[in-house]
Amino acid sequence: MSKQKETLLTMRNISKGFAGVQALKDVQLTLRKGEVHALMGENGAGKSTLMKCMIGVHEADEGEIVYKGKTVKFASVLEAQHAGISMIFQELNLIPHLTVAENIFFAREPMKMGMVDKAKMIKESEKLLSLFDIDVSPTDEVRTLPVAKQQMVEIAKALSFDVEILIMDEPTSALTEKEIDKLFELVDKLRERGVSIVYISHRMEELKRICDHITIFRDGTYVSDHVFSEISMDEIITKMVGRSLDNHFPPKTATIEDKVILSVMNAERYGVFEPLNFDLRKGEILGITGLVGAKRTELARSIFGADPLDGGDIYVHDHKVSIKDPSDAIKAGIAYLSEDRKLNGVAVRMTIRENITMASMDKVSNGAGVISYDKEKKAANTFIDKMEIKTPTIEQLVNNLSGGNQQKVVIGKWLFRDATVMIFDEPTRGIDVGAKYAIYQLLDELAASGVGVIMISSELPEILGVSDRVIVMREGRMTGMLETKATNQEEIMHYATGVKDMFTHEYGEA
Ligand SMILES: Nc1ncnc2c1ncn2[C@@H]1O[C@H](COP(=O)(O)OP(=O)(O)OP(=O)(O)O)[C@@H](O)[C@H]1O
Ligand SMILES: [Mg+2]
Incomplete structure (x- = not known):
């Protein structure tokens, strides 16, 4: 790690705004060949957005990306993939009603005499899946698989391209410990092969295990980057949050009766x-x-x-x-907040206000059953404050929130229900x-x-x-x-x- 590695990609002065939100302000990132590079920052700090700017999901408003010595701007994810940059998204991106093989080869199916060569597609998928020890069949429909397996399929798909940069956005949130171990073995193998990995996670323990370098963001801005072994966990947290967190747990006020x-x-x-x-x-x-x-x-x-x-x-x-x-x-x-919130906890095409109140309509209606916007607004604002949900307004679509903030909305919805x-x-x-x-x-x-x-x-x-x-x-x-x-x-x-x-x-x- 001490040896200076060769720079593979740099992002310079990147800015990106959405309606009402400046997601990135003059941000930078330097990625070296064959390193595992952690991105850290609070929910909504801009990590996913920066990566989406790299791979052509979003176009940055300003800034420059230099990859292997050339300025690049990818018009689509596929273009980035062909150039050797793949991303495993935080919100899984597979097409549920297609099979595993169809997903892996989506939009670049092998052809034979003008038709999709299904046999080849299945065979290639099988090879890929067994290479990474992933226990699914290429002919399984993706929607029938548990989240963890879908995640592994995403990974196989990303690796089916010749990757030089692999971006993993919260890849372990749905994985079991055993699957995480497998994923880390894979990360090590890729690193040995000279692949650079951008690793986004809030789990410090994981970062400690695999990361060589770290870049820290706060509120859409770049804070600093470090060799991972040269910064302590407490320093990372202080830089991320902008203040030190001496206690990781609040004092208990409830008394047990x-x-x-x-x-x-x-x-x-x-x-x-x-x-x-x-x-x-x-x-x-x-x-x-x-x-x-x-x-x-x-x-x-x-x-x-x-x-x-x-x-x-x-x-x-x-x-x-x-x-x-x-x-x-x-x-x-009795209320239950399930662990796979990504799948069934939140209605992403609805607003924060609608999500928070949807399970408690009785609490936001008047006696005649008419919904009161004021009550809804009050409830939504209460939980945005309480949960520190980062959003410009209560009318923001949940889809437009960062991954962590989407989760907070679901928690707010259940808290409002009063169980x-x-x-x-x-x-x-x-x-x-x-x-x-x-x-x-x-x-x-x-x-x-x-x-x-x-x-x-x-x-x-x-x-x-x-x-x-x-x-x-x-x-x-x-x-x-x-x-x-x-x-x-x-x-x-x-x-x-x-x-x-x-x-x-x-x-x-x-
Ligand atoms: N398509 C969009 N439309 C509007 N706002 C967006 C959109 N995508 C992201 N944002 C906003 O940009 C900011 C940065 O979001 P981003 O998803 O990059 O955060 P993050 O660092 O990945 O957070 P997390 O750890 O919660 O995943 C957030 O305030 C988010 O709500
Ligand atoms: Mg994110």
């Missing part, structure tokens, strides 16, 4: 999770953690009625509730450090106001910093229930990996 809000008794799903019991008390934030395959999300979905429980009872404020589907759960006061119990599944995924703090504060406020809060999270520092007690799950079993004050990451990992199990006496089983 004896009153039980939610009781889950002997809840089970055959073949998915074993019978488990827990109570959630007033003022408490209950964490649920575990490794991939622990079945945390499955548990949440069952409490919410999205999947059926095969046995067990659920009590809300001491009343037994019967939950057959999500509408029963909502009536019983008795709220289950948050990975609420801070894709969200920048500053905004994470705001979300933690909100969870605390909710708990203080008497809402039962459950937070599913894979990030142990977050679990320890935010929740009062934590349930640890492993392969469909609850293996631990710990007071977070009296535990640590290591102990939680013991329960998550099966070294310890509180509810059997056999320690050390595999």
